[in-house]
Amino acid sequence: MAAFLINSVGLPEWLAWTITALVAAGLILNVIAGGALAFIWAERKIAARIQDRLGPTRTGGRFGWLQSLADGIKLLAKEDLMPDGADGMLFRIAPYVSFCASFCAFIALPFAFDFVGQRLNVGVFFVIAVLGLEVFGVILAGYASASKWSLFGAMREAAQVVSYEVPLGMCVVVPVMLAGSMDLVTIAEKQAGWLTNWYLFHDPFTFVIFWVYVTCAVASVNRAPFDLAEAESELVAGFHTEYSGLRWSFFFMAEYASMFLVSALAAILFMGGWNGPVPLAALAGLSEGTGDTAHYLVRVVGLANLLTKATLGVLFMMWIRWTLPRLRIDQVMTTCLKYCTPIAAVMFAGAMLWQLAFPGGLIPGMARPAGEIREGWLEGPGGQSAPVVVPSVDGTVAKAVR
Amino acid sequence: MGNESMISLSGMVMTPVLAAGLPLAAINWHSVLFLLFASLASIFAVGVVLADNVVRMALYLVFSLAATAGLFFLAGAEFIGAMQLMIYVGGTLVLLVFGVMLTAQAPFVSIKPSAADRALAGLAGSSLLVVLLAAAVSVDSWQRPGLSEVTAPTATPLGMALLGMRVDGPAAGAAAGAVANGYLLPFEIVSIHLLVVLVGAAYLARAKRRRTPRPIDAAASAVSVVEGITRVELPAALPPRSGSASALVSGGSK
Numbered sequence: 127m128a129a130f131l132i133n134s135v136g137l138p139e140w141l142a143w144t145i146t147a148l149v150a151a152g153l154i155l156n157v158i159a160g161g162a163l164a165f166i167w168a169e170r171k172i173a174a175r176i177q178d179r180l181g182p183t184r185t186g187g188r189f190g191w192l193q194s195l196a197d198g199i200k201l202l203a204k205e206d207l208m209p210d211g212a213d214g215m216l217f218r219i220a221p222y223v224s225f226c227a228s229f230c231a232f233i234a235l236p237f238a239f240d241f242v243g244q245r246l247n248v249g250v251f252f253v254i255a256v257l258g259l260e261v262f263g264v265i266l267a268g269y270a271s272a273s274k275w276s277l278f279g280a281m282r283e284a285a286q287v288v289s290y291e292v293p294l295g296m297c298v299v300v301p302v303m304l305a306g307s308m309d310l311v312t313i314a315e316k317q318a319g320w321l322t323n324w325y326l327f328h329d330p331f332t333f334v335i336f337w338v339y340v341t342c343a344v345a346s347v348n349r350a351p352f353d354l355a356e357a358e359s360e361l362v363a364g365f366h367t368e369y370s371g372l373r374w375s376f377f378f379m380a381e382y383a384s385m386f387l388v389s390a391l392a393a394i395l396f397m398g399g400w401n402g403p404v405p406l407a408a409l410a411g412l413s414e415g416t417g418d419t420a421h422y423l424v425r426v427v428g429l430a431n432l433l434t435k436a437t438l439g440v441l442f443m444m445w446i447r448w449t450l451p452r453l454r455i456d457q458v459m460t461t462c463l464k465y466c467t468p469i470a471a472v473m474f475a476g477a478m479l480w481q482l483a484f485p486g487g488l489i490p491g492m493a494r495p496a497g498e499i500r501e502g503w504l505e506g507p508g509g510q511s512a513p514v515v516v517p518s519v520d521g522t523v524a525k526a527v528r
Numbered sequence: 529m530g531n532e533s534m535i536s537l538s539g540m541v542m543t544p545v546l547a548a549g550l551p552l553a554a555i556n557w558h559s560v561l562f563l564l565f566a567s568l569a570s571i572f573a574v575g576v577v578l579a580d581n582v583v584r585m586a587l588y589l590v591f592s593l594a595a596t597a598g599l600f601f602l603a604g605a606e607f608i609g610a611m612q613l614m615i616y617v618g619g620t621l622v623l624l625v626f627g628v629m630l631t632a633q634a635p636f637v638s639i640k641p642s643a644a645d646r647a648l649a650g651l652a653g654s655s656l657l658v659v660l661l662a663a664a665v666s667v668d669s670w671q672r673p674g675l676s677e678v679t680a681p682t683a684t685p686l687g688m689a690l691l692g693m694r695v696d697g698p699a700a701g702a703a704a705g706a707v708a709n710g711y712l713l714p715f716e717i718v719s720i721h722l723l724v725v726l727v728g729a730a731y732l733a734r735a736k737r738r739r740t741p742r743p744i745d746a747a748a749s750a751v752s753v754v755e756g757i758t759r760v761e762l763p764a765a766l767p768p769r770s771g772s773a774s775a776l777v778s779g780g781s782k
Binding site: 140143213215216219246247248251252254255256258259261262265266268269270277280281284288291 | 557581583584587590606607609610611613614617618621622624625628629
């Protein structure tokens with residue numbers, strides 16, 4: 127886009143880059159805010175249906191689809207309260223810390239091939255690192271509220287998030303290992319082709335570890351059954367007990383943004399990212415290169431693919447939330463340390479051994495590209511290959527790295 | 529919308545071609561961003577020193593370290609930047625938690641160092657600053673603003689080197705076909721050390737569970753308890769259940 131602004135419109139370079147950055151940031155912000163509006167409405171409807179109710183029906187026509195907007199206006203109009211004993215600065219800054227952490231993680235998240243704020247070659251690592259920072263806002267909120275409920279909620283959240291980062295990291299390593307890259311774009315590109323190329327169906331171990339990832343992801347974004355930080359039956363509302371109005375809604379936007387983020391991450395790591403179950407573009411003779419309109423259309427379809435998968439992930443989390451009862455804190459820790467971590471470790475080793483035993487996959491003919499030498503840089507300077515050459519058999523990186 | 533749709537920081541460092549006569553175009557935006565992040569880091573670092581609330585200190589430390597991560601990203605060292613976020617900023621989380629837990633008690637809510645402490649800290653800090661500044665100024669290549677494009681920075685060579693495969697090739701003058709040594713051994717040594725630390729931490733922090741004594745121990749402790757008071761006849765056959773053993777202990781101490 128910046129090159130287009132420079133070359134076609136004739137803007138100066140600094141202005142072109144600034145506009146590009148602002149457009150990208152605005153788009154991400156809209157994904158977060160618009161997503162939160164839609165998901166809050168969906169959550170109301172899903173909760174209602176699971177509990178055999180109707181949910182919002184009146185606001186804005188047939189399905190109450192304007193309910194989120196009405197909520198938003200209500201939140202705007204609410205009085206912004208702060209407790210007397212609160213630490214004012216920390217109390218005010220906490221929601222923004224949470225929100226900024228979620229927002230920053232979106233920068234490195236690709237929505238389709240090349241539809242990415244900033245493509246990082248350590249994208250997975252960056253997203254996981256930034257996602258863990260969201261808890262800062264919660265702890266600050268809990269501390270600054272000068273309320274025992276809030277403090278309890280914050281402490282629980284800290285313990286939970288710190289614990290669940292371990293199995294989460296282990297789950298994420300498996301697709302990284304299979305793809306040979308931490309670049310999210312590369313990882314998704316490696317799963318191009320038919321449904322069977324998705325890492326979810328790569329081998330039994332990745333299938334199991336996907337569900338471990340789902341568990342850890344739900345826990346790391348504090349959704350029920352892991353929402354101990356805001357256990358309303360014991361802690362009133364947990365860390366955001368003292369918050370109201372717009373500040374409170376920032377926490378919720380951060381929560382829904384994180385839900386969407388981990389779902390999109392799951393889609394990219396395990397479910398082919400923007401590659402649909404059937405390689406329509408490849409069958410039609412198109413490829414995701416750069417250039418003309420057809421390729422652009424391919425990417426828009428890919429964008430729809432990814433958004434659909436991520437939305438399904440969020441809906442799945444809602445389904446879980448309204449189905450399962452909340453765990454106790456010791457059960458949360460047991461789930462993490464006694465189940466998720468060992469299972470993830472074993473599955474990691476298993477996926478590694480599977481890759482050694484069946485490097486071509488069990489179904490050889492299913493559109494998986496033939497073996498290529500992945501690490502071209504291991505070749506010697508004179509063109510002859512060095513003694514160590516790592517053969518890769520599952521896909522090509524040349525297209526993605528370029 | 530190809531690669532160019534990415535917001536690349538490297539685009540900002542290029543000399544503006546179409547300046548359009550605006551003074552803004554003459555600014556080196558890379559330097560501006562560098563100064564922005566650097567001053568943020570410095571300001572919050574000063575904030576850490578001046579704040580007297582532990583939680584605020586930790587928060588300022590987080591901001592300072594995050595700004596440093598921004599500097600790394602600006603330099604194109606994405607892996608180091610993400611590491612900075614993960615390890616330092618994430619590690620400060622634990623510090624923050626401790627701060628929150630400490631400030632639940634009144635004496636720690638605000639920390640006011642004495643004048644002597646301030647003087648000592650100022651002395652140590654300023655002498656360290658002088659040493660660092662002298663070292664930084666003395667490096668010749670750092671004095672000129674040299675902007676070089678990073679060609680496709682990637683963390684893969686780093687990881688491969690840790691696995692024992694160097695990408696940058698053998699050193700000059702090495703035999704033909706030689707491969708440069710990787711860092712597998714140091715990596716493994718560090719890993720083992722960390723594992724030992726983890727196991728040790730888990731051992732130290734384990735729940736102190738009251739152990740039901742084994743019959744033989746119970747009998748022995750029963751002997752030691754009542755020693756000097758009376759002699760206890762050890763049963764010829766030790767009871768198999770620990771419950772009866774504890775009964776023995778209580779009976780012995782009576």
